[in-house]
Amino acid sequence: MLVKDTDGDYNELSGYVYEGVWERHGEPAILRWTWTVKDSNALLILASLTLFIAIAQTRAWAISRYIILTRSQVRPVRLHDETSPEPLQHLSQSKAIVQVLPFATKGISKIWRTVISALRINTAQPDQVLRSDDPAISPWFGIIALFNVAVFVTLGVAVPWLLSFGAVETPVVKSKATDSCLKSDKISNLFTLMSTTTKSDAIFSQCLDRLDGGCDTPFYLQQPVVVKKRLDYCPFPGNICHNQTRPFQITHANVTAHQVGVNSKSKISFNHRLTCAPADLTPFLLFTRNPPIETWISTRNFDLHNGKALWPNFTMTLNTMNGPNLVSEESSGLRMAHQQGPYDLTVLPRHWAGAEGVMFAPDTLHKSIQRDDGLAYLIIYRAGATGYYGSVDDPFFAAHQKDWSNITDHYYADHEATALACFETSQYCVSDSGLCTPWGRGSTQAYKVIKYPGLGLDSLAEVIALLRLLPDYFSVFSYLTELIEWHGMMPLKQVGVKPSMFSPLDDNNEQWVIEVETWFRKAILNAILTVRHGARFHLNDYSAMFKDPKDWRNSSTSFLCVEEFCFGTETTPISIGSDFGWPCQFSDSFVF
Incomplete structure (x- = not known):
């Protein structure tokens, strides 16, 4: 079990360590077997x-x-x-x-x-x-x-x-005794679980958020397979994409249990995809009929009952009419710079409305971004008093308004608020079979993959205990909403950005693409850190849209307890437990 340090914090390296000979799956036969012993025994x-x-x-x-x-x-x-x-x-x-x-x-x-x-x-x-x-x-x-x-x-x-895998000393393997892990509850580990989001951001910040800086490299057993693509069409039904800007699509392919740090025989892989494009906010704007005019952005379906009302989890209020647009010629961005307006990033719908609302009922979302095969949302940026040296053509950070003196080279935002429209989708594949499920929202496709007749018991257990959780763990939506709503952070790559500061951009034309890729890569690391959290507490976590067939009625209460996780060159055995009659399973797994 975990013990507290002198400062009262839990020491994540304390606790039980599996000792013995185990098989490290996914490695060549000559490197597969490993012997884990204590430091003192290793020295002898x-x-x-x-x-x-x-x-x-x-x-x-x-x-x-x-x-x-x-x-x-x-x-x-x-x-x-x-x-x-x-x-x-x-x-x-x-x-x-x-x-x-x-x-x-x-x-x-x-x-x-x-x-x-x-x-x-x-x-x-x-x-x-x-x-x-x-x-x-x-x-x-x-x-x-x-x-x-x-x-x-x-x-x-x-x-x-x-x-000793090249270590100066015997490798340390985090672990958790299975019986203690299974008795852990979500409330007791919620604070520690939430901290992984900020940890991922802190790791990248050591390299100033440079994706080629290598700060995240030590946390990968295998480098993520990331594929980037630019689309020639708008992926949203409302055709809200910014003119002359091609949507950006980024895919994390062939994610296995081994890649996230779990030693498993599973033959199932997971694919995660994010697609984003700068969006026109006009279809999402609502105004009061009588003065004083109030403005808000809503991602709620206007056709539903009270669809145009203020919904805390679907709307955000603005200080202007967000002009210049069809209803106002005012430069709202310049006005907000003059008034020291809000500087923030907001995701709509907000965390719980997206994870437990739109994920299950996509028809509650605004029709302009509504999709059946993925979770869609808006990422809204308000620049406030942030200024730039020179004009910015990037549609998300657009700044062409000179300050009120009009005699300097300082430029401010065109609008009070700009937005990216994004959607995420997931897919599961069975290795060596050529079978892949369709792309879908959350873990909907996990339900389909367990019907595959050739699926082994190990792979089936892995789907129920781990892989159904991955869409939420890898989700950029979850990553951003947790940072913004739970930690009060501003997750932008810009160095030294804060109100009343002049901010540098890496690319004056497509900074938004850099931001999206950075969020995506941070979410990958966050998912790996979250899964490794199972070395101390079970991961009986939320998995949206995992509909259980009749024979797996209670499978949603299955959970993963990982006795050892991989750090650097180290791997781990796993125990998969469930409440529907299966005994805790042990994948033959092990570090000398």
């Missing part, structure tokens, strides 16, 4: 192994020495004396190496003389014969001694290094 094992290598080295020299001695054609002439055995049988490696050095020097000198013999006359005197009482020693003794020492020194370093 490595010390014993080093001692064994040292003893093996001396025995290898004795055998090599005997073979050379018995096969040598030249042997020293000695009187037979039983009390004085053959000295070469006790020749040490160091003496053999010392004896071969003059031979090696002579050989090198001979080669050198041969090379320069064509350039000068050889005046060297005949070598003088050194007389010694020691017996003649074949140079092969020294050569074999050098080779023997080199081989075993290499083994003495390489073998412990390879067995």
Whole structure:
């Protein structure tokens, strides 16, 4: 179980660690089996192994020495004396190496003389014969001694290094005893689970949110397969896409249990896709009929009862009519800069309305962004007093309004609010079968994939316990709404952005594409950190639209308890438990 540190916080590295031999799935056969032991035991094992290598080295020299001695054609002439055995049988490696050095020097000198013999006359005197009482020693003794020492020194370093995955010390594996994990509840771990969202953002911030900075690399067992594409059409039924701007589509493909840190035999993979485009907010604007005129943006379906009313989870109020547009010629962006207006990012519908409302009933969403195959939403940006050096043509950060003096190069937003329209969709595939479900909202397709007749028990359990949760964990919608609504953060890549500051952009034409890709990559890391959270608490979490067939009536109460998770080169076994009659399963899984 987890214990508290002196400061009262839970130490995530404390607790139970699985010890034993386990199989690491997804690795080559030669690297698949792993032995996990405690640090103290590992030191004893490595010390014993080093001692064994040292003893093996001396025995290898004795055998090599005997073979050379018995096969040598030249042997020293000695009187037979039983009390004085053959000295070469006790020749040490160091003496053999010392004896071969003059031979090696002579050989090198001979080669050198041969090379320069064509350039000068050889005046060297005949070598003088050194007389010694020691017996003649074949140079092969020294050569074999050098080779023997080199081989075993290499083994003495390489073998412990390879067995410990190159770690200076024994790898630490986070874990949670299955019985304690299964008894954990969502309320007790909610705060820790929520912290993973900010942790992902903090990791990328170390590289100033540069996607090529490598700050997220140590957290991946395999690099994510990310495919980017620009569309030639507007993916929304209302044709609300900004003119002359091609929508941006980014896909995270072939996500397996192993990639998120779970050691599993599952043959199921998961695909996640996000599509975004700058949107015209005009269809979403509502106004009061009588002065003073009030304006708000609504993502609620106007055709529903009270569809045009203020809904806290579907609407946000504006301070202007968001002109210039069809109803107002006022430069709302310049006015908000002058009045130090709000500087924020808002996602509509908000978190719970999207996760538990629109996800189940997409017809409650505004018809201009309504889709049956994905969760759609608006990301609304209000620049406030933020200014830029030079005009900005990016439709999301559009700034062409000079300040009220009109004599500087400072530019402010065109509108009080601009928006991106986005939708996310998910898909499941069965490896080596060519079968993939259609793209759909949330985990709807998880229900379909469990009907596949060739699905093994391990894969079926994985779908119910883990893969049905991935759409929510990888969701950019969830990532943004948690940062904004729960943590009060402003999740934009712009460095040093805050009201009344002049902000640099990476791209004055398509900064919005950079922002979308950054959110997407942060959501990937956030999902991996969230799944690893199961090393301490079970992941009996929300999974929208996972409709259970009759035979799996209670499968929504299945949960995943991961006894060990992978950090760097380390992997983990898993236990999959359920409340519908299955015993807790253990995937053969394991780190030395």
